[in-house]
Amino acid sequence: MGNKKKNNVKDKPNVKRIAITGVNSFIGSNLIRRIANDPRYQIIAIDTRKPDFLEKNIKFFKVDLTEPMIDAAIAGIFKSEGIEEVVHLAFLSSPIKDTTISHELEVIGTLNVLHASTAVKVKKFVIRSTSMVYGANATNPNFLTEEHPLMADPRMAYLRDKIEVEHLVRRFRDKNPQAVVTVLRPCAIMGPTVKNFLTSYFASPLILTILGFDPLFQFVHEEDVIDVFRVxxxxxxxxxxxxxxxxxxxxxTVLKLAGKVGVPIPYPIAYSMVSMLWSANLSPVPPTFLNFLKYTWLADGAKAKKIMKFESRYTIKDTLESFMGSQRLRELRLVE
Amino acid sequence: MPKNTIPALSQKTKRQTPVKGLTVPDTAITLHTVKISPHAKKVNVINLKKSKKAKYGGYTAVPSQEFSALKKIIEDKFDELSHSYDDKLKSALKGLNKNKDAARLHVASVIADKVKGFFSQFSTQNIKEQLSSIALWATSTEVDEFGLDPIFAAKAKIFFDLLYEKWWRIETIGIQNLPTTGRALLVSNHSGGIPIDGAMIVTSIFKEHPAKRITRPLVEDFAYYMPFVNSFLIRTGSVRASQENAERLLEKDQLVIVFPEGLKGIGKPYKYRYQLQRFGRGGYIKLAMKTRSPIIPVAVVGAEEAYPIIGRIDWLGKLFGAPYLPMTPFFPLLGPLGAIPLPTKWYIKYGEPIDMSRYSDEDIEDDILINKLSEQVRTRIQEMLMEVLKQRKSIFFG
Known part of the structure; x- marks a missing residue:
């Protein structure tokens, strides 16, 4: 039955065969729900754990991207399924303490997927990155364009891995001129259902800020992010x-609109405080992330607007409001 | 006084939430002796005494029994009252002693208001509102793309206006050289330990120019490492000096001020006053060529004496994130008082625009040409400085 179906699909020239890795991630799970029933696509899902929301027409492959020699196995899957396009979403949404594991998943995992993609000569490769890779520096221009060097503090293992992934993708792009390589760098993702280090930072009523620093902030609504991947x-x-x-x-102003009380603390004290909280598992981020509360790191969305015709449907206030609304319901235990 | 008194009732409260449809002056009626029996379901007003002072009566209430009972009764009564509130009160006000029922109702309702008012200040909602109104003082919920906050900037402007008009009595020369619309790159000399000359140029253009244009000064990097200074600068419209930022502003047809002397200008010792330092590496010329913006030379006279630098303390400055702390005859000797700049008389002179549109894109790569043009602008500003200095008779009186 499965074989027959696959062959049917292969015969149809207008159906794109897409592999999505990391379907349990926030973007992965929402994206696959949106496009599962689209007749233009035939999708296979890859993750370490089978999600319960998968439609019947989606094939699931249990793959751990960090295993040795897994690149050949993935290439095998891609070949047998006739995959033309890969959407790589198997990333961490928040930093974790074990930097070895995160490095293995983010960098080595991506490397394996890229190897497999090169082997089957995919037509398209879409990957998720973040605008945090530019880093928060006092010398940043007000708007960081896509050409700006990736200057995130190398002490941040989480972002160091992300930057390394970007370099790997660039090499892949040079090696595969036939492939369309789309790197999406969303800024801080916020919304009613997304969970990442930012939303857990915003969850508490008292918010740590850095005394004397008040950078400009931007958010992108989760719906917009899912949408842009679909596009x-x-x-x-x-x-x-x-x-x-x-x-x-x-x-x-973000804090005031969210009804939070900012607790300004001088940077050196905040640094040691957060490093203690981080080692006690009480802080969602290591102290090196505090730079993002000191300096402006706004990304310039002009290129996506011009080329992808992507324009966010949500203002920063809408985004904050939708997050705060669900936050209130969560406090009352009305939603999960 | 009985034990169980309501604090709000026993004192004359000055501030009181006004009741709808009622315009009794706060002091007109003071409640004096209202006794509440715990078993009674309605409020008994006993011993209404007429005060000599107040026109409408002047009664004071002293509650005799438990406070919770009172509160409950009053709250029950309150809803009932509020329906026929206006009519009854009108009659109550006409003649309090004639219509005793109305007087009673009135007094009861005033008690109810006081009790309600007293408790409502402690409601979480009210506290939250109070806190947020304090927090949003002098900030708006909209900023422009470089972080200029119009409400904050307006507050800061009061202070800058004061400096402009009263402290330095600034005179502007040649304001007509600035365009009413469209982009322009203003190039100025830089001075004064605390680089406040940028803010003064902004104030001068906003005040004197017929189009009331807003100018964006480009600020050196070091200010963005300094706590408080950085957020103040961003909110008041300064932009970090970088090619990208300046280009973006000029493409939007704004006025931009650059200080090519940079840090060397701010920190130059008193003996080198009005001697322009090297003008960077000509980045501003490239900028003007690329964006086809005219260059307007600006000479600021007076600022270089306002903060006569006789030395620098590097290590102290590093503590605050600044490259150094300027030393003047009064600072740090006189402490914070010594940091007040001297009330010199200032002149800001705007020169004629230098057209840059005749240069092509290839000229941007011509480093020798850039250097030459930069030197020409520098000479022009130096000449302007000398012209104003020649006419000036006194540092403090102009």
């Missing part, structure tokens, strides 16, 4: 794109 699958957009929401606000 990237639908059409071909070669290159790197910053994905940002509409509007910017000073961090202090």
């Amino acid at each position: 990237a699958i639908e059409d071909n957009y070669h290159g790197i794109f910053n994905i940002v929401g509409r509007g910017i606000l000073p961090f202090s």
